Amino acid sequence: xxxxxxxxxxxxxxxxxxxxxxxxxxxxxxxxxxxxxxxxxxxxxxxxxxxxxxxxxxxxxxxxxxxxxxxxxxxxxxxxxxxxxxxxxxxxxxxxxxxxxxxxxxxxxxxxxxxxxxxxxxxxxxxxxxxxxxxxxxxxxxxxxxxxxxxxxxxxxxxxxxxxxxxxxxxxxxxxxxxxxxxxxxxxxxxxxxxxxxxxxxxxxxxxxxxxxxxxxxxxxxxxxxxxxxxxxxxxxxxxxxxxxxxxxxxxxxxxxxxxxxxxxxxxxxxxxxxxxxxxxxxxxxxxxxxxxxxxxxxxxxxxxxxxxxxxxxxxxxxxxxxxxxxxxxx
Amino acid sequence: xxxxxxxxxxxxxxxxxxxxxxxxxxxxxxxxxxxxxxxxxxxxxxxxxxxxxxxxxxxxxxxxxxxxxxxxxxxxxxxxxxxxxxxxxxxxxxxxxxxxxxxxxxxxxxxxxxxxxxxxxxxxxxxxxxxxxxxxxxxxxxxxxxxxxxxxxxxxxxxxxxxxxxxxxxxxxxxxxxxxxxxxxxxxxxxxxxxxxxxxxxxxxxxxxxxxxxxxxxxxxxxxxxxxxxxxxxxxxxxxxxxxxxxxxxxxxxxxxxxxxxxxxxxxxxxxxxxxxxxxxxxxxxxxxxxxxxxxxxxxxxxxxxxxxxxxxxxxxxxxxxxxxxxxxxxxxxxxxx
Numbered sequence: 139x140x141x142x143x144x145x146x147x148x149x150x151x152x153x154x155x156x157x158x159x160x161x162x163x164x165x166x167x168x169x170x171x172x173x174x175x176x177x178x179x180x181x182x183x184x185x186x187x188x189x190x191x192x193x194x195x196x197x198x199x200x201x202x203x204x205x206x207x208x209x210x211x212x213x214x215x216x217x218x219x220x221x222x223x224x225x226x227x228x229x230x231x232x233x234x235x236x237x238x239x240x241x242x243x244x245x246x247x248x249x250x251x252x253x254x255x256x257x258x259x260x261x262x263x264x265x266x267x268x269x270x271x272x273x274x275x276x277x278x279x280x281x282x283x284x285x286x287x288x289x290x291x292x293x294x295x296x297x298x299x300x301x302x303x304x305x306x307x308x309x310x311x312x313x314x315x316x317x318x319x320x321x322x323x324x325x326x327x328x329x330x331x332x333x334x335x336x337x338x339x340x341x342x343x344x345x346x347x348x349x350x351x352x353x354x355x356x357x358x359x360x361x362x363x364x365x366x367x368x369x370x371x372x373x374x375x376x377x378x379x380x381x382x383x384x385x386x387x388x389x390x391x392x393x394x395x396x397x398x399x400x401x402x403x404x405x406x407x408x409x410x411x412x413x414x415x416x417x418x419x420x421x422x423x424x425x426x427x428x429x430x431x432x433x434x435x436x437x438x439x440x441x442x443x444x445x446x447x448x449x450x451x452x453x454x455x456x457x458x459x460x461x462x463x464x465x466x467x468x469x
Numbered sequence: 470x471x472x473x474x475x476x477x478x479x480x481x482x483x484x485x486x487x488x489x490x491x492x493x494x495x496x497x498x499x500x501x502x503x504x505x506x507x508x509x510x511x512x513x514x515x516x517x518x519x520x521x522x523x524x525x526x527x528x529x530x531x532x533x534x535x536x537x538x539x540x541x542x543x544x545x546x547x548x549x550x551x552x553x554x555x556x557x558x559x560x561x562x563x564x565x566x567x568x569x570x571x572x573x574x575x576x577x578x579x580x581x582x583x584x585x586x587x588x589x590x591x592x593x594x595x596x597x598x599x600x601x602x603x604x605x606x607x608x609x610x611x612x613x614x615x616x617x618x619x620x621x622x623x624x625x626x627x628x629x630x631x632x633x634x635x636x637x638x639x640x641x642x643x644x645x646x647x648x649x650x651x652x653x654x655x656x657x658x659x660x661x662x663x664x665x666x667x668x669x670x671x672x673x674x675x676x677x678x679x680x681x682x683x684x685x686x687x688x689x690x691x692x693x694x695x696x697x698x699x700x701x702x703x704x705x706x707x708x709x710x711x712x713x714x715x716x717x718x719x720x721x722x723x724x725x726x727x728x729x730x731x732x733x734x735x736x737x738x739x740x741x742x743x744x745x746x747x748x749x750x751x752x753x754x755x756x757x758x759x760x761x762x763x764x765x766x767x768x769x770x771x772x773x774x775x776x777x778x779x780x781x782x783x784x785x786x787x788x789x790x791x792x793x794x795x796x797x798x799x800x801x802x803x804x805x806x807x
Contacts, residue, residue, distance in 0.1 A: 200710055225715065233712030240710075245703035248722050250729075250801060259721075260711045295801045311711065 144176030147236075147319045147351055148197055152211035154375075155196055164422045166192050168375040168430075169211065171448065176318060179345060179352045181366035181383065183359055183398065187419050189375040190355045194321045198236055199228060216318070234264040237312040239341075241324040243305035247296040254292025257311050264315040279310040283340055302333035306340065313344055320345065323355045338365055359398050363387055371395045374419055374430040377448050381455035391457035393435045429460070437461055472797060472804075479790045483783070490782040491543060491775070495536055498771045505552050505769040526552060539775075548779070549772035553765060558776035561761065566780070567651025568638060569750065569757035573742040575673050576680035580738065584685045588692025589724060592700060603689055610686030615745055619679040619752040626675060633675050636754035640668045676753040680745050684738040691734050695727040702726070729799050736792035740785055 153170045156163040167189045174180050182190045195201045197213050199220045213220055216235055220228065240246050248256060257276040261267060267275065273292070280288035283306040296304055305325060312320050322341055326334040342365055345352045356362050362369055363383055371379040371392060379392040390396040400413040417434040420426055426433065428443040435442070441460040448458040451466045506522040507514070514522075523529045527538060542549055548558035591600040627635030638653055639645055646656035646665045653669035699705065700723055708722045743758075750759035758777065765773035797804040 198710065200706060229712040229714060231712065232710055238710040240703060240707065242703050246707045248704040248708070248726070250725050250799065251722075252801075259713065259717070263711070263713055263717075297802050308707070311707075 144178065144351075146173050146175055146214075147216060148172075148174040148353070149214045150193065150197060150211070151213075153193065153196065153208065153213060154210035155192065155206055155208050157205050158207060159423075162423050163207075165425055166206075166375050166422060167196070168425070170372070170375065170377055171211075172370050172377065172380070174319060174351050174353055177349045177351055178368065179342070179354060179366045181354045181356065181362035181369035182372060183356055183362050183369055184372035184378075185357055185419065187422075188372040190357075190372055191323050192375075193372070194238070194323065194353060194355060198232060198238060198321065199223075200238070230264070233260055233317070234315050235317050236319040236321065237315070237317045238321040238323060239305070239308050239312045239325045241327050243301050243308055243325075243328060246308055247304055249296055251295075252292065253294050253296065253299070253307055257292070257307070257314060260311055261314050276310070276314065279314055280307070282313075282344060283307075283310050284336075285310075301329050302337065305329060305333075305337055309337070309341060309344070313348065313350070316348060317350060319351045319353065321353045321355070324357070326361065327356075327358075334361070341365075360402050371398065374425070375422065376430060376458060377456075378431065378459075379457040380448070381452070385452070385455055391451055391455065391462045392431075392459045393437050393461075394431050395457075397434075429458075472794065475793065475797070476790070479786075479793070483786050486786050487779060487783060490779055491540065492536075494775045494778045495539060498769075498774055499532055499535075501769070503769050505771060508768050509552055543779070548776035551765070551770055551773045553768045553770040553773065558772050561773065562758070562776060562780055563651070565756065565758045565761045568653075568755060569743060569746050569759060571652045571654065572673065572676055572680065572746055572749070572755060572757060573739065575677035576684070576742050577735070577739050579677055579681035580684040580688055580742075581735065583681070584688030585692050585728075587685075588689040589696055589719065589727075591689065591693040592696030592727075593719065595697065600693075603693070607686030607689045610682045610684070613682070615679060615683065615748045616752060618682060619676070619749060622675055622679060623752070634672045635675065638669060638672050638756060639665060640672070643668050676749050676755055679752075680742055680749045683745065684741060687734065688731070688738065691731050692727060695730045696723060699723045699727045725799065729796065732792055732795045732799065736788050739788055743781070743784065 150170055150172050153167050154165070155167040156165045170189065170193050172180070172182070172193070182193070184190050192201065192206070196206065196208065197215055197220060208221065216231065220231070223231065247253070254273065254276060257279065258269065258272045261272040261275055262269070265272070277288035277292060280291060285291055285303070285306060291299070291303070291307070299307070309325070312322075320341075325341065326337050329337060338361065341352065341354075344350070352365075354362060354365055366383050368382050369380070369386055370377050371386070371394060373392075373394050378394045379386060379390065381391075386395060387399065390399055394415075397413060397415045400407070400410075401415065403412060415434055420430050420433065427445075429435070429438070429446055432438045432442045437459075441464075446458045446460045446463060448456050449463045449466070451457050451462050457463075506519050506526065506528055509526075510518050510522045520529070527535060530538075539549065546559065548562070550556070551558050551561055554561055587599075587603045587606070591603040594600055623635040626633040634640065643665055646653060646660045646662050646669075649656050649659055654666060654673070657663070657665035657669060702723075705718060705723055708718045713722070746755075746757060747759035747762065749755065750757045751763065754760075762774070762777050764770075765777070
């Protein structure tokens with residue numbers, strides 16, 4: 139198994155980031171490394187608070203100014219450092235080259251403006267189209283999202299649409315300027331299960347047909363496994379494991395990944411009770427030394443008091459667990 | 470609910486409000502101790518003269534009968550005759566009200582034009598120098614009494630640095646424009662009299678600013694608070710994530726939504742301005758409703774007081790209607806769902 143060979147669109151190296159609060163700095167990211175190549179669908183999985191969204195919002199610099207501070211490592215988005223871009227340069231990257239679909243479709247559209255105006259505004263911001271051309275482009279995009287009467291939807295206000303419909307509008311908006319990369323931040327979490335499959339299908343189909351790379355953020359291993367070529371498992375602001383979806387699911391290397399998979403009906407081994415992971419995420423205000431999963435890990439031993447590096451255990455497969463690293467070295 | 474049905478429904482309600490106000494003001498003004506006939510006829514009038522005056526004014530009739538007469542007159546649009554000026558109250562109000570409205574509207578426009586941008590800037594640059602300065606201005610505006618601030622400004626800009634007039638609506642010697650609306654600014658423009666227009670404008674600056682200043686602070690704080698709320702909203706993040714310019718994010722996405730909760734406040738502010746006008750008019754010798762009402766109260770001029778109260782409450786109801794209609798324009802959810 140080799141790494142996909144497209145251009146690297148996003149490369150995050152050893153990124154550490156903290157939120158400064160009155161109680162002290164919260165170390166949200168502790169050396170996250172990941173990359174996304176053109177045309178691939180990459181999943182980022184982990185439980186709430188593990189740093190999935192923060193990583194991607196740091197990459198597009200959407201984190202609230204003043205609160206988040208990068209304390210180490212670097213980001214390269216389309217070959218340049220987003221932290222060094224001016225606000226203006228950044229505006230031409232956002233929406234045009236990378237766009238984001240957020241979790242909450244209910245509030246992600248401006249309640250006082252018509253759907254059509256909002257899509258057309260984004261299109262005309264980045265493309266030289268007149269109003270009529272942009273409007274017809276918007277209606278085509280909505281049709282691609284299997285919306286049968288795009289003209290009627292474009293005249294509507296967000297409150298007149300269901301959550302699933304709004305999310306389709308937001309996906310259409312995200313694809314409207316043919317970006318090279320789309321960040322889908324839990325796009326189906328707030329939706330009915332029945333709508334989830336449709337939305338996932340729409341994203342996957344549109345991305346594959348346009349060759350757009352997607353970073354798919356989710357806490358749901360089952361969803362990620364359906365959609366993604368590769369995945370990163372994040373735990374407490376660190377990458378626990380990375381590899382192709384098939385290889386990770388077939389033989390999860392990190393105890394945390396294994397536990398995540400065993401939690402899920404469908405992915406868990408048949409005829410066994412589903413597991414739950416004991417304990418909670420460590421306090422990131424005052425993280426314990428060593429492997430951050432240690433307190434919840436069944437396999438933890440003396441080695442785990444020092445931080446395991448994210449080491450290659452197979453080609454295109456990395457894990458941050460001393461046990462796996464030793465097994466690899468032994469083999 | 471459509472715009473028209475809202476308006477109609479409110480106009481029906483208006484009748485009840487006015488009826489209630491008429492009953493209350495009539496009752497209160499007749500419970501106040503004091504004899505208007507005595508005030509008109511003077512201290513030394515004979516009992517006969519007093520009786521004559523009472524009869525002439527209808528004050529000798531039983532109170533209930535006086536009320537019936539008053540309501541009958543009201544229904545025909547007649548607010549009665551002022552005991553003091555001996556002119557119809559409706560005519561007096563028509564004469565003095567435009568001056569007050571002109572002052573109030575000018576003050577409201579000023580308060581909005583300064584308060585809204587200041588509030589927006591304070592929210593965007595939260596805790597920055599602009600925000601701190603705006604906070605000082607707001608607290609000063611809210612806490613400084615109109616009579617003190619008005620006199621201070623007159624002292625500064627009329628006495629020490631004489632660049633602005635300190636009293637009246639127009640320079641002595643310049644003829645007031647022919648009366649059409651009663652608004653000097655409008656009438657002088659209609660008449661093409663630029664000299665009168667500029668003179669009226671200069672006279673308006675100080676009193677309007679004094680009146681605006683108190684509400685300026687409230688408007689600034691409200692806009693700042695609702696902007697801070699709206700800037701946290703997901704749709705503002707969507708707009709930023711889509712690479713919209715800073716000005717588009719703020720002016721097209723954040724501000725219109727931040728204005729919605731402020732509309733009520735603007736309606737209340739306008740009511741406040743008309744009420745605050747009483748003091749301001751006194752300080753700046755502005756010939757408006759304020760001075761008229763004060764004189765009417767001093768002479769127990771019941772018809773004038775009641776007439777003014779009814780017109781004022783009518784104004785309040787209409788302002789509230791305007792507020793609701795503005796909501797419908799700004800917020801599609803209210804417009805389409807009602």
